[in-house]
Amino acid sequence: MALTRRQFLKWAGVTGIGAVVFNGCRVPDHEIQVQSPVEMPEDLVTGRDNYYATAAQLGMASEGLLVRVMEGRAKKIEGNPDHPVNTGKHGIRAESLLQALYHPDRIKLPLLRIAKGGPFLDIGWDEAINHLATTISDRRPDEVLLATPLLRGRVADVVQTFAEGSGIRLQGFDALGCESVVREALRRLYGQNTQPDFDIAHANYILNFGADFLGTWVNPTHYSRGYGEFRQGDGRSRGRLVHVGARYSTTAAAADHWVYATPGSEGLLAMSIAYTLIAEGTADSSAASALTGGQGARALAAFAPEQVAAQTGVDAQVITELAHELADSHNRPALVIGGGPAGAQANGLFNMMAVYSLNALVDSVNRSGGLIFNPEPISGRIRTTSLRDWKQTLDDMRSGDISAVLVREADLAYGLPGALDARGALRNVDTIVSFSSFLDETSELADLIIPCSTPLEEWGTDEPNPGPGYTTVGFQQPAVNPFHDTLSFGDVLLQTSSQLGLPGLPWENMREAVRALAQDLHSRGRGSVVQPTFAEFWKRTLERGGWWDTGATADGSRPALPTLPSRAPSVTAADPQRYPFHLVPFEGIGIGAGQYAHLPWAQSAPDPITSAAWDSWVELNPHTAEEMGLKNNDVVIVESATGRTIRVPLYINPATPPNVASVPLGQGHRAFTSYAARRGANLLDILEPVEETETGAFAWGATRVRISGTNQRRVVPKLEGIEPARQLHGEELIYVHKA
Amino acid sequence: MATRTQNTRANHKWGMVIDLDRCSGCQACVIACQAENNIPLNDQSAFLDGRAIEWIRVERYWEGDYPDIKARFLPVLCQHCDNAPCESVCPVYATYHNNEGLNVQVYNRCVGTRFCGNNCPYHARLFNYWEPVWPEELRNQLNPDVTVRTRGIMEKCTFCIQRIRRSTRGGKQVEDQAFNPACVQACPTDAMTFGNLNDPDSRVSRKWEDERAYRVLEGLGTNPSVKYLKQVDAHA
Numbered sequence: 001m002a003l004t005r006r007q008f009l010k011w012a013g014v015t016g017i018g019a020v021v022f023n024g025c026r027v028p029d030h031e032i033q034v035q036s037p038v039e040m041p042e043d044l045v046t047g048r049d050n051y052y053a054t055a056a057q058l059g060m061a062s063e064g065l066l067v068r069v070m071e072g073r074a075k076k077i078e079g080n081p082d083h084p085v086n087t088g089k090h091g092i093r094a095e096s097l098l099q100a101l102y103h104p105d106r107i108k109l110p111l112l113r114i115a116k117g118g119p120f121l122d123i124g125w126d127e128a129i130n131h132l133a134t135t136i137s138d139r140r141p142d143e144v145l146l147a148t149p150l151l152r153g154r155v156a157d158v159v160q161t162f163a164e165g166s167g168i169r170l171q172g173f174d175a176l177g178c179e180s181v182v183r184e185a186l187r188r189l190y191g192q193n194t195q196p197d198f199d200i201a202h203a204n205y206i207l208n209f210g211a212d213f214l215g216t217w218v219n220p221t222h223y224s225r226g227y228g229e230f231r232q233g234d235g236r237s238r239g240r241l242v243h244v245g246a247r248y249s250t251t252a253a254a255a256d257h258w259v260y261a262t263p264g265s266e267g268l269l270a271m272s273i274a275y276t277l278i279a280e281g282t283a284d285s286s287a288a289s290a291l292t293g294g295q296g297a298r299a300l301a302a303f304a305p306e307q308v309a310a311q312t313g314v315d316a317q318v319i320t321e322l323a324h325e326l327a328d329s330h331n332r333p334a335l336v337i338g339g340g341p342a343g344a345q346a347n348g349l350f351n352m353m354a355v356y357s358l359n360a361l362v363d364s365v366n367r368s369g370g371l372i373f374n375p376e377p378i379s380g381r382i383r384t385t386s387l388r389d390w391k392q393t394l395d396d397m398r399s400g401d402i403s404a405v406l407v408r409e410a411d412l413a414y415g416l417p418g419a420l421d422a423r424g425a426l427r428n429v430d431t432i433v434s435f436s437s438f439l440d441e442t443s444e445l446a447d448l449i450i451p452c453s454t455p456l457e458e459w460g461t462d463e464p465n466p467g468p469g470y471t472t473v474g475f476q477q478p479a480v481n482p483f484h485d486t487l488s489f490g491d492v493l494l495q496t497s498s499q500l501g502l503p504g505l506p507w508e509n510m511r512e513a514v515r516a517l518a519q520d521l522h523s524r525g526r527g528s529v530v531q532p533t534f535a536e537f538w539k540r541t542l543e544r545g546g547w548w549d550t551g552a553t554a555d556g557s558r559p560a561l562p563t564l565p566s567r568a569p570s571v572t573a574a575d576p577q578r579y580p581f582h583l584v585p586f587e588g589i590g591i592g593a594g595q596y597a598h599l600p601w602a603q604s605a606p607d608p609i610t611s612a613a614w615d616s617w618v619e620l621n622p623h624t625a626e627e628m629g630l631k632n633n634d635v636v637i638v639e640s641a642t643g644r645t646i647r648v649p650l651y652i653n654p655a656t657p658p659n660v661a662s663v664p665l666g667q668g669h670r671a672f673t674s675y676a677a678r679r680g681a682n683l684l685d686i687l688e689p690v691e692e693t694e695t696g697a698f699a700w701g702a703t704r705v706r707i708s709g710t711n712q713r714r715v716v717p718k719l720e721g722i723e724p725a726r727q728l729h730g731e732e733l734i735y736v737h738k739a
Numbered sequence: 740m741a742t743r744t745q746n747t748r749a750n751h752k753w754g755m756v757i758d759l760d761r762c763s764g765c766q767a768c769v770i771a772c773q774a775e776n777n778i779p780l781n782d783q784s785a786f787l788d789g790r791a792i793e794w795i796r797v798e799r800y801w802e803g804d805y806p807d808i809k810a811r812f813l814p815v816l817c818q819h820c821d822n823a824p825c826e827s828v829c830p831v832y833a834t835y836h837n838n839e840g841l842n843v844q845v846y847n848r849c850v851g852t853r854f855c856g857n858n859c860p861y862h863a864r865l866f867n868y869w870e871p872v873w874p875e876e877l878r879n880q881l882n883p884d885v886t887v888r889t890r891g892i893m894e895k896c897t898f899c900i901q902r903i904r905r906s907t908r909g910g911k912q913v914e915d916q917a918f919n920p921a922c923v924q925a926c927p928t929d930a931m932t933f934g935n936l937n938d939p940d941s942r943v944s945r946k947w948e949d950e951r952a953y954r955v956l957e958g959l960g961t962n963p964s965v966k967y968l969k970q971v972d973a974h975a
Contacts, residue, residue: 047883073879076774078924089927092770104874214763221767224927228761231928231971238760240973253799253810254763256973260806483876589766600877601770604781604791608764609810611799614783621805654801655808679783717786719796727800727811734759734800734811737951737969 047071053080053545055462055474056455057152058093059592060179061219062086062464064545065094067456067479074098074456074480079221080545082528084468091221092590096599100454101483103598105673106437107451108484120449125485128450129492133499135404135431135448141167143403145393147410148382149595150174153461153473154513155490156380158505162493165502169402171385171393173410175593175665175684177698179218180384181343184695185352190365191559194374195466198337200226201233202369205331206241207273207322208251209266209355210342215250215608216587217340219466227254238739240331242322244269246341247584247619247662248655250608259322260657263582263701265312266342267351268568270358271303272312273323277361279304282327287360290561299566326362333369334362341584341701346571348692348699357564366556372469373554379463379473379517387689388696390416397425404431408452408489413441414594414669417698418685419642435489438598440672451486458488459510461517461546471552473521475514477542521547569693571702574641579704581661583640585683591666593684597676607664610651611719616680618707619653619662628709635712638663640705642688646681649714661705750912752840752964753898754936755923756946757814759970761930764797764812768922768931772816775899775921777885779871792865794896795922811970814931816922817842817863817896818955818963825855825864833893840936840964841898849892856893860956864895898933915941936964 047070055064064083068076077095081088110128111120123131136144146163150172163170179195186192198213200206200223213223230239243255244266252258261269277283279297292299301307305316312319326334338355345351356371364370385393394416396402405412405426416422426432426445434443435452443449460476487495490510497505507513515538521527522537527549531537541547587593590602597603606613618638620630630636632652638661639645648663656662668682690699727734772778772795781791795816802809819842826834826842833848834855856864870890873881881887884901888894899920906918915934923931934943946952951968 070883075880075882076921078771078921086927088924089767089929090771090925091765091767091927095767095770095774095925098774098880099877102876102879104876106876214765220765221927224763224765225929227763228928228930231760232758232968238971238973248808248810250763250765253812258806483879590770600780600782601773604773604786605766605770606797608766608797608799608812613781613786655805655810657805715787717783719786719791719793720799725798725800727802733798733955734813734967735953735969736811736972737760739971739973 052477052479053543054456054479055083055476055546056094056097057462059595060150060465061221062462062474063090063094063221064474065090069479072480074101082544083474083546084472084548085219085464086221087225089221089225092602092605093596096590096596096601097455099599099601100437101456103438103673106484107439107449110451111449113447125487128448129495129499131448132433132450133496135433136166136168137500139404142169143401144168144406145402146170146406147173147412148408149410150384151382152463152465153379154510154517155460156382158490158493158513159382160380161504162497162502165497165504166500170382171389172382173412173415174384175415176344176700177384177387179339179343180386180697181348181692181695182339182352185349185356188562189353189356192373194376196374197372197466197469198223198226198335199369199372200335201229203230203333203335204237204239204369205325205334206239207326207334207336208241209244209270209338211337211339212249212251212586213337214254215589216592242325246582246657246660247586248609248653249586253609259314259318262311262313263341263584264345264347264571266338267347267354268303268308269312269314269319270351270354271300271564272305272308272319273326274354274358274361275300275303276305276320276323277327283361284363287561291357291360291564293563300564302567326358332362333364333367335359335364335370344699344701346690346693346699346702347569348697349694350565350569353564360561373556374467374469375471375552375554377463378471379461381465386696387698388691391420391689394420394422394425397429403429405429406433407442408435411440411442413445414682415684417687417689418644419689435492437486438673441670444671450492451484452489452492453482453486456480457482457486459514460490461514469553470548470550472546472548474546475541526551573702574704576704579641579706581659581705581707583703583705584660584662585665585687585700586662588664588666594666594669597666597669598673600675603675606719610653612651612716614679614717616648616664616667616683617651617716618648619651619656621656621658622652622654624658625650625652630709633713633715635710635714637708637710638686638705640686640688640703642686644686646683646686647710648681649716651716661707750937751907752936753903754840754934754943754947754964756932756943756952756966756968758930758968759813760968761928762812762814763928764799765927766797767925767927768795768814769793769797771921771925775882777881777887780873790868815861815863816965818861818961818965819898820961820963822960822962824858824860824961828854828858841900843900844893844895844897846886846888846892851891851893853893860959860961864893866893867891
């Protein structure tokens, strides 16, 4: 009779003989060790691994990467220790690039739709390029729109030259307008066209308005590198972080002091701090004089703490204390940061001007521990198109002035506010060409899909924005051969350009374009790689993952500071009686504003504050929820003044202010692979298409909502138990060191 | 043959220190671990059923009430206890303590009694309730150095033993920081430090003696190989 191990154990257990057997048969140590999980028997050969250095643009972020490749397959992504921006570390989105590469729902070859709404047919690459070229050449150039994300580096050069050569319109798309307001504020204040670096590692005090720079804002991996040193770096005292914001974010949780300010009032608060610094004589005198037009504190008297306390929701005493902390010599250098929802308001530029002017008042501009200016980039950058211009573009689609739309990972149908009905406008366009690797909402409407490769299969470069304070060019090389029959976006444009006979793009493919840039860098004879021959320079640069020149810094010159306004701009908002909650949108820690929702690791990364994943939810204060008779997991209707609604389950968050409702962005896709589709709700659907008054940028933080219950329940998928976990007094799991 | 590693590796005692004052709770360690160790995809139902597998997870605890409220993060992984409560209850010796201080799980011995998980005070052990399934294309990303665990067995953090084995193959002594587990490698704030506690000059040994160092649930006497450095509370 054959006796299995399970049967033996059962038998031994019930007969009592087991006790004798086990007592007498202790397994020898060496036998256990031989069977450890990864000690291969001698006849098994583990594969050889190769590491390729490359770089990737991840939204606004940039990370230098090392890709472990075995048998021609990428296995693991890690940070490149040499790269100045992330110095060996990496975030969730970089890790998830593997899943973009091997995604089961990738589009594997070019697809053509013969009739609107009909099925896609497989076509060859020659036919696809022909169709694309014809789409452009058969129309007046201004009838064709090319929409891309905020591309940088060599591919941006190719895209911009292609658009200039063909005369077509080029617009940069980012669902949240990606900090264009911050950039404009810095341009007006300090004459900078490129975003400065924040020297967090050397600051002693950080006052942050709204930006979740440790979670999702701009380049969290880079900022987190500085934050670790800010807290516990060798040879320095511990820095102090104060966060001002309406949602208790990852950065708010890290802060020593979290200050709730009414959304949209961040500028008032910053101006009030500026007033206090100037009135008490603790501000840099030349900056104070310039910012007030020589009038001193009286020019800002309307922002005295007592004057703004009610509007900001921050006690006058707290405002004064913040000013004192900022002025304290022990806290120098002090750094002031702002962004995210604080800039995404109708008065966003006022807010950001006020916030970033504080750096001048505490003498933290272009110096260690403060703002560090970055030099102008070598390659092009595609800038955000404002919401104001997108509205015009959609009108042009409806009127027929735009008859062809070419989109590269610019999911207009998903990412523009629902009230603008981008989907309807796109339906009116004759021809839509998508260069996406995945069938997102806009690609679903496309007539031609040209599947472009993913970052691990491409040649390119990336100049981080913000950079580390000096010229940095990350080199992107294919770590693996294309997994499917795809070309890179740059290669498609170069082939099409060749067919159309466009000027300015002499390269046959992106590798040649990158080599041409490398030749320019080699000829400089300086920087991180200096070699006598170009062949050696090319090899070494690819090995190191890029080229950077610590001596190539910004020249430091800046224009005179402008005068700050003496009154805050007035803004109108939805009626607080009808819409009692400030809606505070926030990006998912993995999926961002939805552009990474197709990647399972990005989806399954729990939100740090709620531990929720894979779904949408609305966060309310416990007392507010109780007053409304709502419980965790109750499905509620969130309605904005647009009349549009979403239905999401409730997560009672004890850190949510009573008049705030927070909802994550990024879910609610109708398409975009099986991991993203039909999951949660698209918050962009209900956001009011409010423009920032001066720049026309999308004021995505300016929507008010009302919330009503339903009789439905849906459990929020999350790691924690149903009730929020709390520390037990006397049996702490997390001990605290009182400083 | 069987005892060839007995003496040559005895001078390693692997340990980890996690500085809670640096940790931002960003989840980079969680996903890096999943990528390195072939952890099954945690889909929505895994979260809803309370069966998500995370060898390292970031616990979030609240203190106080709004507006004086504070969220604190605690990354929790197998503590590789010297007196591990999980080891003594395994009826088939699937988990044992090796001579480098690791609490090791032998997958092909495990019969899935889950006694070890029940006895782990840190909830660091996770059970495979289902056969792990990846779409065919995504299987290309699997790490060939790490066994894919089948349905019905326990798994947990190994301190990335495959990296330890690769770096110490042949019994060689490795330099401090020559390699790191995936979580430590990824951590953007450098909150995690890993290394050889038998080397008094290693980074981890120096941090081990920090005045802020403590062990979670120290009163249980499990003697973990993971220490945490207390978060610092400045005045609000």
